[in-house]
Each structure stands twice: as structure tokens, then as C-alpha cells.
Amino acid sequence: MSSSISPADVADAAQLVALGMRPRQLPTRDPIYADFVRRHNEDPLFAETTAAVADGLGLTVLGCDRRTGLVVAAREGSLFEVRMEEYVRRTSARDRGERALHGLVHLATAALAFPRPDDLVDDSYVGRTSVDQIDGVVRQTCQILEERSAKLEENSDPEDGASDLERLWQIYKRRPETTRTKDGRLAPSTTRGMVSKALKFLADQGLLAQVNGEGGGTYRTTPRYQAQVRDLAADAAFNELLELGVVAVADGSGSLHVLDADEE
Amino acid sequence: MLVSERVSPNDVASIETFFDEGLERRLKSLACTGPIHDLDVRKGHLDFAGATVYAMSEIAFQIIDQVTIKMDFDHGADHDDVIAEVMPFVAAQAPDRDPDEHERITRWVLENLINVGTVDRGFRAFYGVYSPDAGYQRRAFDFKLLVELSAPDGEIYLRTSDEAINVLIGALDLDVESAQIAAEIKLENLIRRGKLSDAQAAAQQARYATVRYAEKLRRMLEATRRDVRSVDWERQVPDLIDEALTHVLGRYHAETSILDNIREARDETVEPNRKLKAATLVTIVEECLDRHTQLQARLLEAREVFRSEQDRQQFSGRPKVAAIDLFGQVLTPVLELTLSEAVEPTDAFFRAGVGLRRPSALRLRSLIQALISPVAERSEFAGELPEPHLMPLPDPDVFTDEQWTQSDALLDLHEVPRRLSGLLEEARESDPDLPTLVMLRVLHAISPGIGQALRQQDDRVLIAVDDGQELWDLQFGGADLLVGQARLSRDLADAPDTNNEEGEVA
Numbered sequence: 001m002s003s004s005i006s007p008a009d010v011a012d013a014a015q016l017v018a019l020g021m022r023p024r025q026l027p028t029r030d031p032i033y034a035d036f037v038r039r040h041n042e043d044p045l046f047a048e049t050t051a052a053v054a055d056g057l058g059l060t061v062l063g064c065d066r067r068t069g070l071v072v073a074a075r076e077g078s079l080f081e082v083r084m085e086e087y088v089r090r091t092s093a094r095d096r097g098e099r100a101l102h103g104l105v106h107l108a109t110a111a112l113a114f115p116r117p118d119d120l121v122d123d124s125y126v127g128r129t130s131v132d133q134i135d136g137v138v139r140q141t142c143q144i145l146e147e148r149s150a151k152l153e154e155n156s157d158p159e160d161g162a163s164d165l166e167r168l169w170q171i172y173k174r175r176p177e178t179t180r181t182k183d184g185r186l187a188p189s190t191t192r193g194m195v196s197k198a199l200k201f202l203a204d205q206g207l208l209a210q211v212n213g214e215g216g217g218t219y220r221t222t223p224r225y226q227a228q229v230r231d232l233a234a235d236a237a238f239n240e241l242l243e244l245g246v247v248a249v250a251d252g253s254g255s256l257h258v259l260d261a262d263e264e
Numbered sequence: 265m266l267v268s269e270r271v272s273p274n275d276v277a278s279i280e281t282f283f284d285e286g287l288e289r290r291l292k293s294l295a296c297t298g299p300i301h302d303l304d305v306r307k308g309h310l311d312f313a314g315a316t317v318y319a320m321s322e323i324a325f326q327i328i329d330q331v332t333i334k335m336d337f338d339h340g341a342d343h344d345d346v347i348a349e350v351m352p353f354v355a356a357q358a359p360d361r362d363p364d365e366h367e368r369i370t371r372w373v374l375e376n377l378i379n380v381g382t383v384d385r386g387f388r389a390f391y392g393v394y395s396p397d398a399g400y401q402r403r404a405f406d407f408k409l410l411v412e413l414s415a416p417d418g419e420i421y422l423r424t425s426d427e428a429i430n431v432l433i434g435a436l437d438l439d440v441e442s443a444q445i446a447a448e449i450k451l452e453n454l455i456r457r458g459k460l461s462d463a464q465a466a467a468q469q470a471r472y473a474t475v476r477y478a479e480k481l482r483r484m485l486e487a488t489r490r491d492v493r494s495v496d497w498e499r500q501v502p503d504l505i506d507e508a509l510t511h512v513l514g515r516y517h518a519e520t521s522i523l524d525n526i527r528e529a530r531d532e533t534v535e536p537n538r539k540l541k542a543a544t545l546v547t548i549v550e551e552c553l554d555r556h557t558q559l560q561a562r563l564l565e566a567r568e569v570f571r572s573e574q575d576r577q578q579f580s581g582r583p584k585v586a587a588i589d590l591f592g593q594v595l596t597p598v599l600e601l602t603l604s605e606a607v608e609p610t611d612a613f614f615r616a617g618v619g620l621r622r623p624s625a626l627r628l629r630s631l632i633q634a635l636i637s638p639v640a641e642r643s644e645f646a647g648e649l650p651e652p653h654l655m656p657l658p659d660p661d662v663f664t665d666e667q668w669t670q671s672d673a674l675l676d677l678h679e680v681p682r683r684l685s686g687l688l689e690e691a692r693e694s695d696p697d698l699p700t701l702v703m704l705r706v707l708h709a710i711s712p713g714i715g716q717a718l719r720q721q722d723d724r725v726l727i728a729v730d731d732g733q734e735l736w737d738l739q740f741g742g743a744d745l746l747v748g749q750a751r752l753s754r755d756l757a758d759a760p761d762t763n764n765e766e767g768e769v770a
Contacts, residue, residue, distance in 0.1 A: 021620055059620075074620050082621040084614060096607050103610025106617050107598060111590035120587045132416070138599075140487050145599055160390055160402035164604040171603065174406050176385040178414040179378075180343060189383050192414060205619040216418070233617035234588040240609035241597055 005049055013049040016040060017057065020070030021080070023206030023224050027066045040064045062231045067123065067223040073232050087201070096164070097171050104168060105191075105198045107237060108138045110229045113208075113221045120230045123223065131216030134195045135177060142169040192216060288391060292405050295389030296427050299409060300324045303376055310372065313365045317358045323373045326350045331410060332424045332475065340413065340423035347371060377410045378422075385412070429472055470515060471552045477508045478559045485562075485569050492574050501570070505563050512560045516553070523549050663701045670694055671701045675726055681748030684728070688737055703740055706747055717752060724749045 027034040058078030062071040074081040113127035158166040186193040207225035303320035334341035386408040530542035691698040709728040728745040735744040
């Protein structure tokens with residue numbers, strides 16, 4: 001609509017980016033936000049300005065619609081990036097195993113919140129998951145992987161002194177699910193403790209919403225989490241896997257079965 | 265290592281023969297007993313008690329037994345329950361010691377079996393393997409004896425690990441089913457020969473086998489509840505169910521006949537000690553039977569669980585847009601990566617999936633304010649609770665009684681009807697709020713409730729009529745109504761009498 005950009009337009013674009021950085025704020029509840037979103041989608045120049053403002057801040061615009069608002073993600077090294085060191089907040093953050101487990105737990109959260117590929121694509125889908133479910137499924141998967149490896153007559157026991165060559169499922173499986181602590185809280189180094197931390201963190205970020213305390217804490221997904229996982233996180237992890245050459249690309253049908261039944 | 269020293273390095277084939285699977289299994293089995301031996305080695309170092317009198321390995325076995333016996337489908341044993349059960353046994357080892365010490369000893373053993381204090385809460389032992397291309401390699405074997413798990417209600421309970429059950433049963437390199445058969449034959453032999461204490465052990469072994477089936481089934485059902493597709497309900501589970509049902513049936517027949525045998529032995533024997541042992545055995549076998557029945561009930565329900573879960577987890581069609589299958593394409597492959605490979609993909613997902621960090625910027629004014637504001641002192645008690653004094657509710661009437669009386673006086677129009685404007689004027693003089701009340705009463709009088717007035721035995725009723733005159737007033741506008749009173753007669757036919765206006769209305 002507008003053919004040139006005025007400083008006021010830039011201010012508006014910056015305000016839209018600022019709104020996008022508050023995941024709890026939604027266009028459906030805020031007419032000004034809704035107006036910005038509409039403008040973003042109708043005026044290519046405004047959209048471009050918004051993208052430029054975001055870019056300058058070290059952010060990438062993933063999408064913008066009335067359901068999710070402006071979805072922005074931090075680029076690597078950006079001021080707004082959540083760093084694993086801060087997330088774990090323990091001396092063990094330098095421990096690669098600890099790091100990988102926390103990342104894995106986040107991956108499992110998304111995988112359980114959107115168990116089928118359609119769930120990621122279907123905008124109306126609201127996922128639901130709990131601490132019990134996530135820890136349970138990952139453990140079960142570890143079990144299946146162990147049995148698969150036993151079937152191949154591989155010796156899956158790690159070599160002495162080569163802890164880096166240990167498989168992730170072995171590390172997860174060895175971690176206790178829970179332990180009794182003196183004050184009755186979840187021990188942070190247990191797998192349930194890690195899952196619970198991840199879910200609470202995502203809820204604080206406005207990406208999940210707690211439904212109730214069942215199953216160690218049950219949460220539902222927000223459209224924003226869906227957008228974030230679908231448009232960025234899943235691809236990011238997937239591309240890393242491709243680089244490692246460990247993933248067979250799906251044959252276009254897009255659906256891999258959860259696990260082959262005869263593998264146990 | 266001794267082996268490799270004695271054999272010349274060139275003699276690869278003969279080295280390989282030393283490292284067979286059996287060796288690995290035996291080394292692992294041996295490792296499982298390590299923590300239990302270790303207890304007795306370390307007991308001398310305990311600072312809270314002279315613990316050398318206690319036989320720690322015995323206590324450890326008692327604890328493992330107690331936990332295993334308490335393991336059923338959903339729950340395991342509570343820490344404190346186990347300690348309470350095992351304490352009498354510990355006390356028997358050192359009756360002159362303090363019960364507090366007994367408890368501490370029991371707790372120490374329990375915690376050591378869990379291996380409290382390590383991140384993984386487990387044990388690790390090393391063993392060697394040999395392959396022609398990689399040579400001799402030392403590998404780590406991780407295992408646990410007691411595992412802490414969380415129950416659906418959030419409680420933490422204990423279960424015995426498979427390794428511990430295997431050590432206990434001693435079926436280190438045997439199939440469950442074959443161990444079962446062996447135990448059965450053994451038991452019958454023992455009873456025939458009258459060696460009852462061994463029979464007790466054999467009966468317990470049978471029970472452990474049932475526990476194992478139950479455990480396996482529990483895991484499958486749990487997986488089914490999560491995702492029907494993750495469990496093979498076409499072949500694997502039905503096979504397991506059939507197998508387990510056969511097991512239960514077999515056990516049921518075997519144990520009923522064993523029970524008959526022991527009962528017979530118990531009743532026939534005269535030696536009190538043997539009689540007692542037989543009686544204990546009867547209890548154990550009865551308990552085994554209970555457990556088999558419990559397993560059977562679960563087995564019968566299993567298919568129902570499958571059917572209802574299948575209904576619940578409706579399969580959907582193919583995805584409309586190709587999307588990544590997080591579970592199959594990302595999570596599972598990541599789990600299979602080695603630690604050094606896995607760091608990148610998990611980090612990438614974390615970075616992208618957790619949203620933004622909103623850095624907090626410090627504002628000097630807020631900081632100073634926060635720093636200089638005195639800390640609100642918190643007393644332990646919230647202070648005395650004031651006794652509430654309940655006041656009567658304020659009168660919700662808009663107009664006071666006095667105003668009502670005043671308006672009554674104004675509207676008591678015996679003789680001539682008056683204009684509304686005059687009434688309002690007069691009312692305003694005595695009370696600024698009064699005109700509103702007068703106005704409302706007059707408006708009400710446009711259509712007075714004649715019937716109601718009659719029922720109330722009133723002899724007159726206020727009435728207002730609009731004769732076209734316009735009202736000029738400070739507060740109100742509209743028609744300047746003519747207000748008068750009409751006398752009511754009991755006989756409606758000749759009701760109208762004084763004023764003409766009333767006559768029209770009535």
C-alpha cells in the first residue's frame with residue numbers, strides 16, 4: 001500500500017517485532033496487534049521492514065498469522081538466544097552427556113506433543129503430553145533399541161574410556177527415572193526431573209500451557225509451539241542428522257512408522 | 265589377561281575360543297554379585313556403628329527379597345516398608361544393639377543397593393571381549409540392583425532390576441521357562457524326599473517367574489496405552505499372552521498338587537520343626553497361587569486394553585503435506601547416535617525449539633529503589649484475627665420514610681385536582697429529592713391498580729390524567745398531568761362520583 005517507508009512505519013514494524021517476542025500476547029486478544037498482523041500480511045513493504053528490523057536484532061521471522069502472532073526465532077549467537085549453559089545452570093552444563101540429554105528431552109517433548117506427522121501440519125491440532133508419557137516413551141524406545149542391538153548381536157556395552165562413543169539411549173537408560181530426595185522434590189539429574197524442567201520452561205516461555213498436575217504434570221501445546229517446531233526446530237535437528245548421514249530420507253509419503261513392531 | 269599372556273599372539277583362533285559368549289555372561293553374572301560382596305568389605309569403615317557383627321550380604325538379600333515379593337503390577341515396595349520388614353532380621357544378628365542402629369544399618373544397605381550418591385544410581389563393572397579385528401577390548405557393563413520408580417500418584421517406590429532377579433534366582437544363563445520346569449521337577453523331588461527347606465526355595469523361584477511374566481506384560485500394556493502401533497499385537501503379544509496363560513495353567517495344576525502334597529506332609533509329619541516348615545511352605549505356595557491368579561486376570565484383560573486403546577487412538581489418514589515425523593525421523597535416530605554425534609542435533613533442536621530469551625536490562629532507578637526499600641518484616645504469625653462486627657445492612661430504599669410521609673401529604677388531594685407542575689414546585693421547596701418521588705407516584709397514578717386498591721379496602725385512589733398541557737419544570741419534561749383523587753365505591757357500577765377525570769378512567 002505505502003510506496004515508501006517512513007520512520008513511523010519502522011517504529012510500527014519494531015513494535016510488531018516486540019509483540020512477537022512476547023509469546024503470551026496474541027493478536028486475538030489485542031486489537032492493535034491484530035491490526036499489525038493484518039498489515040504485515042497485506043503490505044509487502046511493511047512485511048519487509050518487519051523482517052529487516054528482526055534481522056537487525058538477530059532474529060528470523062518464521063511466520064505471522066492471527067493464531068500465532070509474529071513468530072520470531074533467535075539466530076545462533078543472538079542476544080535473544082536461550083543458551084544451554086543458562087538453561088542447565090549447573091556446573092554439569094559443560095558435560096556433553098548432560099547437554100545432549102537436555103536437548104533430547106526437548107526433542108522428545110515435541111515428538112510426543114505431535115506424535116504423528118499430520119499433527120504438526122494440522123493447524124487445529126492441540127497436542128497434549130505429560131512427564132509420565134515423555135519419560136515412559138523415551139525409556140521404552142531405549143529398551144527397543146537395546147533389544148534391536150542385541151538382536152544384531154552387537155555388543156552395546158561401551159568401551160572402557162570411550163564414553164563419547166556411548167549411544168544416547170544407553171546414557172538415558174542408565175539415568176534413574178527418579179530418586180528419593182530429602183525435601184521430596186524431583187532430583188534435577190533424574191530423567192523425570194529433566195522432563196519436568198523442560199515442560200515448565202516451555203510453559204514459562206508461553207509455548208505450552210499446563211493443563212493439570214496429572215502424570216507428573218500435563219501440558220497442552222500452543223499454536224506458537226507448533227509453528228516453532230514445524231518451521232524451525234524439526235528441520236534444524238533433521239538437517240544436522242542429514243549432515244551426519246544417519247537419516248534415510250523419507251520416500252515422500254512423509255510418514256515413518258513409529259517403530260516397527262517386530263523390533264522388540 | 266592371564267589367558268592372553270599364556271597364548272602366543274599369533275594364535276588368534278585359540279584366543280578366540282577363550283572369549284566365548286558364555287564367558288561374557290558369567291563375567292556379567294559375577295559382576296552383579298559385586299556390590300553385595302562389597303558391602304561386607306566396606307562395613308568396617310562405617311563410622312556410626314561397629315558394623316562388623318552384621319552380615320551385610322544377608323541383609324542385602326533380605327532387602328532384595330522383600331522388594332521382589334512386594335513387586336506387583338503397578339507398584340513396588342515403599343522404602344520405609346522394606347526397612348521395617350527387614351529390621352527384625354537385622355536385629356536378630358545383633359540383639360544387644362540399639363534399634364536405631366539396626367535401622368541405620370538397614371538403611372545403609374538399602375542405599376548401597378540403590379547406590380545413592382552416584383548420578384546414575386547404578387553399578388559399573390568391566391569385562392574383556394576379544395574379536396580378531398579389534399583385539400582385546402575392555403567394555404563396561406552397567407547394571408542396577410534396586411531401581412527407584414515413580415508411581416502414578418507421585419510416590420517413589422522400589423523395584424528389583426532384572427539383573428538382581430536373575431542373581432537371586434540363579435538362572436543366570438537360562439531361559440525363564442526352562443528354569444521354571446527345572447524348578448518344578450526339583451520341587452516335586454524335594455517334597456518326595458522330604459527336604460522341605462529346599463522346597464521352599466524352589467516354590468519361591470516359581471513365583472519369581474510369574475513376577476517376570478507380569479512385569480513383561482505390564483510393560484507391553486503400558487506401551488499400548490501410549491501408542492498401539494509400538495507393540496506388535498499381531499504376533500508378539502498374543503504369543504506372550506498364550507505363553508503366560510499356559511504358564512499360569514501349568515503352575516495352577518502343579519501348585520495345587522504340590523499344595524496337596526505338602527498339606528499331606530504337614531499333617532502326617534510328627535517332627536515339630538518339619539511340621540512348621542511345611543506350614544510355611546503351604547503359605548508360600550498359596551501366595552504363589554494368588555500371584556498366578558492375579559497374572560491370569562491381567563492376561564484376560566490385556567486384549568480388552570488393546571481394543572479400547574485402538575479405538576481411542578484413531579488412526580488418521582496420510583499426512584496432507586509432507587512433514588517431518590519427529591518420533592521416527594528425529595527422536596529415534598538421535599537416540600541411536602553416539603554421544604559425540606548427538607550433541608549437534610540435540611543442541612540444534614534445543615536452540616530452535618525453546619523460544620527466545622528476553623534479557624533483562626537494568627534500570628538504575630528501579631535498582632536503587634529496590635535496594636533502599638526496607639525489607640518487609642515477616643512475622644511467623646499473620647497477626648490477630650479481628651472479630652468482625654456485623655452491621656445491619658443499610659436501608660436500600662431510595663427515599664426516606666420522611667419523604668414518603670411528605671409526598672403522602674402533598675398528594676392527599678381531597679377536593680380539587682392539581683397540576684403536576686404545582687406539586688413539583690411545592691415538593692422542591694421542602695426537599696430537593698422529593699420532586700422525584702412525587703413524579704414517580706404521579707406517573708404510577710396514570711394507570712392505578714384499581715382492583716388491588718379495592719382488595720385492600722382503600723376508599724380512594726390517586727389518579728393522573730393528561731389533558732394536553734405541557735410540563736415546564738427544571739428537572740422533568742412531558743405532560744403537565746392533572747392529579748386528583750377518586751373515591752372508590754364497593755359497587756363498581758356507580759363508582760365514578762366526584763371528579764369527572766376519574767369517571768373516565770374507571
